[in-house]
Amino acid sequence: MENVFDYEDIQLIPAKCVVDSRSECNTAVTLGNHTFRLPVVPANMQTIIDENIAAYLAKNNYFYVMHRFEPETREAFIRNMQEQNLIASISVGVKEEEYGFIESLANKSLVPEFITIDIAHGHSNSVIRMIQHIKKHLPNSFVIAGNVGTPEAVRELENAGADATKVGIGPGKVCITKIKTGFGTGGWQLAALRWCAKAASKPIIADGGIRTHGDIAKSIRFGASMVMIGSLFAGHEESPGETVEKDGKLYKEYFGSASEFQKGEKRNVEGKKMFVEHKGSLQDTLTEMEQDLQSSISYAGGTKLDAIRNVDYVVVKNSIFNGDKVY
Numbered sequence: 001m002e003n004v005f006d007y008e009d010i011q012l013i014p015a016k017c018v019v020d021s022r023s024e025c026n027t028a029v030t031l032g033n034h035t036f037r038l039p040v041v042p043a044n045m046q047t048i049i050d051e052n053i054a055a056y057l058a059k060n061n062y063f064y065v066m067h068r069f070e071p072e073t074r075e076a077f078i079r080n081m082q083e084q085n086l087i088a089s090i091s092v093g094v095k096e097e098e099y100g101f102i103e104s105l106a107n108k109s110l111v112p113e114f115i116t117i118d119i120a121h122g123h124s125n126s127v128i129r130m131i132q133h134i135k136k137h138l139p140n141s142f143v144i145a146g147n148v149g150t151p152e153a154v155r156e157l158e159n160a161g162a163d164a165t166k167v168g169i170g171p172g173k174v175c176i177t178k179i180k181t182g183f184g185t186g187g188w189q190l191a192a193l194r195w196c197a198k199a200a201s202k203p204i205i206a207d208g209g210i211r212t213h214g215d216i217a218k219s220i221r222f223g224a225s226m227v228m229i230g231s232l233f234a235g236h237e238e239s240p241g242e243t244v245e246k247d248g249k250l251y252k253e254y255f256g257s258a259s260e261f262q263k264g265e266k267r268n269v270e271g272k273k274m275f276v277e278h279k280g281s282l283q284d285t286l287t288e289m290e291q292d293l294q295s296s297i298s299y300a301g302g303t304k305l306d307a308i309r310n311v312d313y314v315v316v317k318n319s320i321f322n323g324d325k326v327y
């Protein structure tokens with residue numbers, strides 16, 4: 001594959017500004033039948049989202065995807081959200097019991113607005129079968145399938161009925177897939193996103209590897225409709241990860257969904273745990289992301305997210321950071 005690059009190798013080129021204030025720029029995005037305030041979704045991981053955060057995000061018109069690691073709570077979660085007139089957005093796996101779960105939701109006329117099929121290697125018959133099962137029993141749920149890293153995978157999952165695909169194998173901050181298996185999009189996630197987006201006829205969610213708010217704009221430029229982020233959402237007051245104190249400073253844990261901390265055993269481990277600095281409230285980060293993205297739109301010379309999709313870019317071979325730390 002030619003033209004391999006990642007987030008830090010790219011700079012977007014400014015176009016003439018058409019607004020007098022960045023506040024005129026609108027970061028809203030539509031996915032399925034719903035419009036959200038930001039093209040950003042916190043990762044469906046146990047140290048990133050819980051039921052309280054999900055309700056907060058939904059109430060404030062942000063997209064969310066609840067994780068699947070307390071499977072027995074999902075039915076009550078859907079009921080609770082929908083009783084509050086909030087969208088229900090859940091995750092499922094592909095094991096046998098998940099088929100029964102989907103059927104039981106259908107039998108009870110409980111229809112989540114969004115269902116994300118969340119497994120490591122999404123270009124697989126198991127995901128195709130699950131997409132078809134969901135579409136048969138819950139045809140009105142919007143199905144996000146992943147994760148994948150090739151155009152062939154995007155096309156196959158779309159053809160199976162997925163309404164969106166999630167791209168990113170191994171670029172995550174707590175991912176060790178790339179090290180343990182030698183496979184993935186780690187180190188070239190942005191180029192992989194572009195490669196996949198060219199084949200896609202439905203929305204793509206870029207997943208993993210976002211280290212700065214500018215990376216959100218870059219993802220949009222290279223074909224993402226939405227961006228899933230873990231590490232930048234870890235460490236908030238509200239984050240479910242455990243808080244620890246070290247040398248008088250507060251940190252919060254962030255662990256991979258395929259780590260031994262999640263699995264409770266050392267079998268097929270492809271994730272690790274780290275501690276991130278405690279960083280205040282979730283809303284502060286969401287607000288800063290929105291302001292930064294409004295600014296990105298103004299640099300793109302437009303008033304809406306779409307303006308970013310058409311800007312020129314350069315590949316900066318020596319990295320935009322010039323050896324500086326990101327923050």
Ligand SMILES: NC(=O)C1=CN([C@@H]2O[C@H](COP(=O)(O)OP(=O)(O)OC[C@H]3O[C@@H](n4cnc5c(N)ncnc54)[C@H](OP(=O)(O)O)[C@@H]3O)[C@@H](O)[C@H]2O)C=CC1
Pocket residue numbers: 093094095118119120121126147168169170171172175177208256257258268270
């Ligand atoms: N985005 C990424 O880069 C990655 C994300 N993850 C995250 O970790 C969590 C656990 O993922 P996962 O292990 O898939 O979920 P599960 O443990 O639920 O496994 C799903 C099913 O797929 C099988 N499976 C898993 N990996 C493979 C593979 N490489 N080839 C064939 N079959 C496979 C499993 O069987 P068996 O275990 O027996 O093989 C199991 O039957 C998810 O939340 C996922 O998103 C994990 C790795 C990479």
Ligand SMILES: Nc1nc2c(ncn2[C@@H]2O[C@H](COP(=O)(O)O)[C@@H](O)[C@H]2O)c(=O)[nH]1
Pocket residue numbers: 043044045147168169170171172173174175176177178207208209210228229230231232255256257258259270271272
């Ligand atoms: N290879 C693994 N990837 C994982 C694991 N748990 C989650 N993830 C993926 O990472 C992103 C978040 O990435 P970040 O760079 O924003 O922190 C998440 O959405 C998953 O796709 C894991 O254990 N192994």
